Amino acid sequence: MKSVRKALRAGDLEKDTYDRLVCGECEKPLKTENDPDEIKTVRICPNCGSEWKEIR
Numbered sequence: 001m002k003s004v005r006k007a008l009r010a011g012d013l014e015k016d017t018y019d020r021l022v023c024g025e026c027e028k029p030l031k032t033e034n035d036p037d038e039i040k041t042v043r044i045c046p047n048c049g050s051e052w053k054e055i056r
């Protein structure tokens with residue numbers, strides 16, 4: 001799983017005018033999934049199901 005930071009740099013993710021992360025392919029705002037056992041947050045595109053990790 002790619003990190004959000006890398007994906008932003010690669011253009012896989014973008015930010016919309018409200019500074020939300022959006023999928024570069026679908027242009028849909030990402031959902032957030034917190035895993036209590038992990039130190040990361042998983043961001044998921046509701047449209048294509050791609051996942052990126054965000055280090056907290």
Ligand SMILES: [Zn+2]
Pocket residue numbers: 023024025026027028045046047048049050
């Ligand atoms: Zn997508």
